[in-house]
Amino acid sequence: MTAELGPPQSANGDAVRKKAVHFRKGVDGVNITDSQTAIVRLSSIAAARIILEEGLEPVIQMTCRDRNRIAIQSDLLGAAALGIRNVLCLTGDYTTFGNQPEARPVFDMDAIQLIAMSRQMADGYFLSGDPIKTPPDLLVGGAANPFAEPMEMRWIRLKKKIDAGAAFIQTQPVFDMDVFNKWMEGVRERGLHEQTAILAGVMPVKSARALEYMKEEVPGIRIAPEIMQRMADAADPMEEGIRIAVETIQTLRSCEGIRGIHLMPLLWESVTPRVLRESTLIKD
Amino acid sequence: MQSDLMTKHNKPIGPRERVVTKWMLIAEDIWKVPMFGCQRCGECILSHTALICCQRCPKRLRNGPCGGTRDGGYCEVYPEKRCVWFRIYKRSRLLRRMPFLYEIEKIHDWALEKTAAWLNVFRKRIEWPALWMKRKDCCEPER
Numbered sequence: 001m002t003a004e005l006g007p008p009q010s011a012n013g014d015a016v017r018k019k020a021v022h023f024r025k026g027v028d029g030v031n032i033t034d035s036q037t038a039i040v041r042l043s044s045i046a047a048a049r050i051i052l053e054e055g056l057e058p059v060i061q062m063t064c065r066d067r068n069r070i071a072i073q074s075d076l077l078g079a080a081a082l083g084i085r086n087v088l089c090l091t092g093d094y095t096t097f098g099n100q101p102e103a104r105p106v107f108d109m110d111a112i113q114l115i116a117m118s119r120q121m122a123d124g125y126f127l128s129g130d131p132i133k134t135p136p137d138l139l140v141g142g143a144a145n146p147f148a149e150p151m152e153m154r155w156i157r158l159k160k161k162i163d164a165g166a167a168f169i170q171t172q173p174v175f176d177m178d179v180f181n182k183w184m185e186g187v188r189e190r191g192l193h194e195q196t197a198i199l200a201g202v203m204p205v206k207s208a209r210a211l212e213y214m215k216e217e218v219p220g221i222r223i224a225p226e227i228m229q230r231m232a233d234a235a236d237p238m239e240e241g242i243r244i245a246v247e248t249i250q251t252l253r254s255c256e257g258i259r260g261i262h263l264m265p266l267l268w269e270s271v272t273p274r275v276l277r278e279s280t281l282i283k284d
Numbered sequence: 285m286q287s288d289l290m291t292k293h294n295k296p297i298g299p300r301e302r303v304v305t306k307w308m309l310i311a312e313d314i315w316k317v318p319m320f321g322c323q324r325c326g327e328c329i330l331s332h333t334a335l336i337c338c339q340r341c342p343k344r345l346r347n348g349p350c351g352g353t354r355d356g357g358y359c360e361v362y363p364e365k366r367c368v369w370f371r372i373y374k375r376s377r378l379l380r381r382m383p384f385l386y387e388i389e390k391i392h393d394w395a396l397e398k399t400a401a402w403l404n405v406f407r408k409r410i411e412w413p414a415l416w417m418k419r420k421d422c423c424e425p426e427r
Contacts, residue, residue: 145351219352219360
């Protein structure tokens with residue numbers, strides 16, 4: 001069971017501490033996003049250190065969009081030195097999505113190569129082949145998107161990430177169970193669910209407008225029309241959003257091959273304890 | 285392990301080679317750019333990508349599409365354009381070159397940008413183009 005925390009767009013460390021409070025119970029690891037959708041936020045590693053001091057287990061996210069291999073290796077060494085033990089390797093959303101589209105997109109490597117490089121560092125070698133005196137002790141993971149086309153390429157990418165050394169995989173939020181089940185079938189067929197721990201993403205939404213925003217602006221999200229309809233018709237959209245999230249979690253728990261849930265309460269971290277309680281993931 | 289991920293820069297490009305590369309690049313660009321959409325990365329993997337230049341991707345991905353492909357196979361960044369990897373996938377299926385897509389490609393050597401790829405092949409910096417590939421763990425359904 002992992003959850004996601006979005007750092008603030010300011011240098012305010014206390015904002016991170018306030019959000020961290022909601023993840024105290026029932027959550028094994030907390031992801032800290034890395035300037036998600038290319039909007040400048042407090043850095044992932046800094047926020048991870050803050051929540052580490054609050055007693056939580058951070059999972060830093062590392063994208064290929066903003067850093068070259070030298071900076072990435074340097075950051076991984078720094079993260080390990082600060083006591084961070086988990087890293088999620090992503091390619092990253094393009095710069096034009098955020099509030100600074102004039103920035104130069106780096107993309108020195110992609111997620112698969114980043115996973116392989118991080119594993120190599122954890123095993124004791126820099127990318128250049130030189131040995132590292134104190135290797136960073138990191139658990140490396142990747143992300144998967146079951147909803148992009150063509151589906152066969154998603155299976156191939158997942159396989160490549162596992163071959164590169166991903167120990168865990170977190171998926172995009174599931175709003176379309178049919179497509180997700182189809183993807184899981186293919187994953188099971190190829191035996192990939194046994195080679196890595198797959199955590200399915202769940203996102204509780206506050207309103208139909210939030211869902212619209214996700215559909216239009218955020219790349220890689222697919223929403224089933226029934227869910228859109230439910231949120232639009234709901235008398236109390238927040239309650240409906242929680243209900244949908246809890247139902248999704250219940251369905252995913254019985255899905256073979258899913259080892260856990262990755263909760264993404266974007267801008268709504270306070271709802272976490274309630275969702276966990278209602279889906280009986282924690283006992284009160 | 286290390287050699288699988290990156291080509292170590294053991295033969296730096298000297299001034300004489302830079303002159304040769306300039307002329308060879310003209311000879312290469314004249315057919316590669318219109319035929320394949322070549323982006324002059326100097327580390328050509330056209331034989332792995334069904335002869336479509338994967339470097340046309342705005343993120344310069346060499347291992348497959350990113351997670352942001354839109355419905356219908358359109359690019360996350362330029363929604364009016366088809367994702368290059370979507371086209372590579374379709375053509376690889378057609379030409380039965382799927383095993384290449386299972387290969388983890390090396391991290392791009394950016395020092396080879398704007399150099400002649402064939403020169404890099406002869407100087408043993410990059411591999412020769414591959415005609416065919418067979419993989420045991422490739423999940424190609426038998427036709």
